Amino acid sequence: MPAVFTTCSSCSLRIARAHACGTLRTGWKSPGHGSVKRCTSSQRAASSAAATALKPKSAANDAGHRVMTVLHKARKLVPHVLPRKVHAPSEMSSLEFWERTLGRTYDDLCPTLESKQADRIRIAVFGCDEFSGARDLVAAILEEPFASEVQRKAVHSRWGAQSGSKGPVVIEYSTDSNGDSALQLRSAWLLQFSAPVKLLEFDSSSSKSAGSLPSSEILLTADIPVIVCNPASTPLHTVLSAASEAALPLTHPNAVLVLTSTSGDERLVERLRAAFGHDLTILFVDPARALQGLRALSSSPSSPSAVQRYQDDFAGSNVPKLTQAISQTIPQLGSPAKAIEVVHAETARAVTQDALSACNAELGRAQDEVNVVCDGISSLRARMEEIRVRTPREVLGGTEGGNEVQRAVDQSRKDVKTVLDRLTWWKLLWKVDDVGDTVTDAVNRAWCRDLEYRLVFHAGRLAFLQRSFVDSASAFTASFKSSSAFHSPVLQNQLSQISLSPTFPMDTAAFLQPLYTRRQQLRYPTGRLQSTAQRVLIGMSGSVFGGASVAWAGWAGQLGIIDMAMQAETVIGVGMLGAVAGVRWAVGRFERAKRKWLQDYDRVGEGLERDLRATLDQTVNERVLVVSDKACDGLEQAVSKRTDEIAELKEAVDVLEDELSRTYQ
Template identity: 50%
Template sequence: MQTCLVVSSRAPSLSALHQRNCQFASAVVHVPSSRRCRRAASTAVAYTTRAPTEELSAPRQETLTVLHKTTSLLPRVLPQRHRSPTEPECLEFWDELLNEAYNDLSVTPGAKVDDRVRLAVCGLDDLSESQARDLVTALLEDPFASEAQKEAIRSRWQSVPEDADAISIQWDHYPTAHASLQVRSAWLQQLPAPVQLVELRSTSRPPPPSASTKTLFTADIPVIVCNPAFTSLDTLVDPAFPQPLPLTHPHAILVVTTLYSAELGSRIKACFPDTLTVLFIDPSRALTALSILSAAPSSPIAVQRYQDDFDGSRISSLTHSIRDVLSARTDPPSRSPAAVLHVHTAQANIAGSLAACRSFLTRALREIDGVCLLLSGLKVRIEEAKVKVPREVFGAASEGADEVQAALDKARRDIGVVMDALTWWKLLWRVDDLAEVVNAAVERVWCKDLEQKLIFHAGRLASLQEDFTKSSKDLLASFPPTSPFHSPVLENTLSRISTTPAYLVDAATLAAPLKWRRQQLSFPTTRLHLSAQRAMFGMGGSVLGSMGAVWAGWVGHLGLLDIGLQPETAVGLGLLGGAAGVRWAIARFEKAKRKWWKDWGRVSEGLGRDLRAALDKTMEEKVLVVPAEACRGLKDLTSRRKDQIDELMEEVAGLETDLARVTSESK
């Protein structure tokens, strides 16, 4: 870091001061007719103008190439609308700076070239602004000039409009975009190149003067005045600082208006880049030295005090730093210092715009991480609901049984009482009512308690669905219209899903499988009814046949019919046939009841699967469909945004590499 701690240069001698006084001619303030005229108009007339007969140098050509690529990249990275036109990530701000750089680097045949070096001085706060004015006054003022000339310099801001944000101080008068002060100052003449000194208002004035900030960035030598008592040096490199500063400019100078200390020096080394020149200057002490000498120019004591205070103010270090910048040139001797410094300024602004792009893209990546974090929270809630809801609805398995199994076991016991009461002898007079009795019993005992619980949990799912829907829509509404994650299409999709009739969770949503499975039991009951009728019909036939055999034996005993059997045999045969028929009917009915119980078991097993499938379907297609769609849509947006940022990051890195190569070649 180039930090000036102690300056050994002494104050100008009296003979030099007399010589400067002879060179000081006049101080006249000129205010342009239109303060909003473009800089292009102000640079049309140069301090010394010349026709650009030579071709562009290699550094300028390569810088222009990188500038064109950067200009085409900026609209694809930086936002086009921002809260302030001077924020570090504002497209309009950097686009205008790059346009200024293009005007400085490009050569138009027949046009006049500006050979002045732009020197800008700006304070960061109200106190620094006052000290910056004292600094400029101490540089320009001659102690042996007339009082009128001194007053013209000291009251320069009183001669310009109140809304003026800058004063352009020059040796001769020519049009500028700012209020113009014509000063024939020896300080301006002693520099190795023509200089246009632009004094800016503080960047902290509300609203921030955007023109001042842009002028500071377009300066070839930006001088920033800071008082650490009011503006901490650490905040200057903080991204939250309200105004961008050209601290990375290779010729930037930071003037700290306080005494040097080891602690302050270590803080400066840790905060600022090595290319930044940091000077510790006391402008008020320099003005005091000039006042002492002006009051008594022939007094040896006054001269000594002048020299002590002028040296103690260390203001000469600023002159030496500016002279060193103007004297160091790597271009051919035919090139003016302004041409070389314009290239450096353009490279600094290109680097600043690329840094703004990288900062914006880095912040965009953090924004993606934030969105992914929100999505993770919503997904965790979804997965938690998928785990908790089945346990709440069906209960945890306890001793091998859950809510569904417990309800089925109870129903089996209740229906078993009815089935056990259906004995074969009761079928003799109730066989036609069998289906009605069984269906009524099934309707009465088939998981009634479970059905009420499912209706209750359906209401809870409706509330959970509403909560998830609100959370999903609030998440989408939290993104501002300028955010890449603001998607009216996705919001419309969620609204369309939440308004369809199939989205509603009603009382029958979970209990519907109970009805379906209960209806399935009607077919086994009908088959049981038919089997009972056939059994009774077969038993009746068998009994009638047995009675016929007994009757035949009795008739044969009377000699009316010869059947070839003894009466006792015929009676026994008839009784055996009747007993066999009754036994067959009983076995057939019991077999039919066993088949009915098997069907009951299959229906019961299917009921458990259907209830769980219905719950899963309800959760997937009704309760969680909106948050799932929101997560899916935002995930797609984040994936596309991440790919886009990665691609832009590669372009920024490539341009930074090209700029670093061009910058190293131009040094």
């Protein structure tokens, strides 16, 4: 006949309490017949030793006041650093989010009389995704082995009454909650701590994307956040990234990271702790195994094998370690109100640090934007400098000597000199009044014609560059969002005014004015050459006429018409010599006049090169690059101002972080 097993009420209560405290160990024996024995003395000793090992935390009497002071300063600082929600890259980095979070934390530190009576230590359980096992974990810690069917059903259907609500399920021990919803349970797990607690369970099914872990100010302000992650569905680097962005409160000193894995590597634990920068509690838990043990015991509460299986599965799942970690977090100060105050101060310190970290992250993004703007300015100025260096060489040619200009002037000089060479002294007799027109026509035909065509071509090319720089500068200044410190409608309006001015567009004659001006300067040497030719002709004519007169006088004396003191041959020779000397003088003076004209031509040519370089530089700076140069100047002023603002705000954040660090002392 098989043995019949029964369970006394005293042992059932012991099992329930041991389940809640996480101290249940294998100590049940089957006598074969009769009832199951009670817990052995060794089990009670182990339970007592585990309770003794839980050391309370101590807190300074004024820690809450010092944290409150830093929190108040942080609330005043965040509006100057964080952007509004419409301009923030994410809700977690918006001003509204952190105003709500800091406001909620500040209210916890300064509770009213009514809220103080209902105050609890908030234990939040957040699953990274629907496969994390967070719901099984909550069910494993709340469900008792010998709980009534009503209580067991309440645990299993706790999310049924929460349909349509976005908030977490609030679970307390038979009391009403001020949260969005409340589940009343008579669970011994909620009563085992040194201060009253309430459990906030977040809907893990809403975290569907492994790359995006939604959070809220309720989770960040939890006193003991428990983050449940299944590494198979949510990679650990995603959790690390979310923690660095303050989306998950794993920097909280009371935070617990639960990895639903059957086994854990100590090296992985150390690596994760190093990534978070503090001694984060990391547990490897198997909630499904704990529920299997509970189901086995619930189905056969009188079976010793079921009890043994329950004890093996529940202890092997490491769920009791989570309870132990939470117990060690809550200080045992004798007064529950004092313990709640100390835990709230720790939470306020962590939330303030998260807010300051969000400020640092925003300042880092602002500095990155400054760096991007500086890179854009540097790139644009590099292009501008390249145009300044390259354009004179491309337009005027060759090296610093200006080969194209000099070549054009030399060629023009040769052409004009050919015309001057054809203006011989004897042609002055019938072309003396046409010398100026002849030289002027030669200058007009030969004066730097190839250079003029070259300048017209490059004027069109620079017009294209001008439009390119205008488009680049306009696109650069318009690329910033309206919330950016570099968004300046005033600067954009100034650029538009410059580009729409009547003198701004490039035309084909942009560089030709120096050619025309220098060619006009040749009118004075040409007029002087004309006058010299006329005087030469008059002088030559006079000398020839005088010589001829003297010669005639000699001839006349020989005929006896005029009485001459000299012989007739001498007088005729003197007259002819005078005529020849006059012609020679005229020829020499005209040749000197032509050489002087060529010297003036050379000086004008040298001045042409200087004028072209000056005009080219002026055109490039005041027309081609003026818009981009103005844009760079305006953005550089904005960069300088923004850099000073970032440095000032960074200093303010560093001061608050230093004050916050001193609250630990």
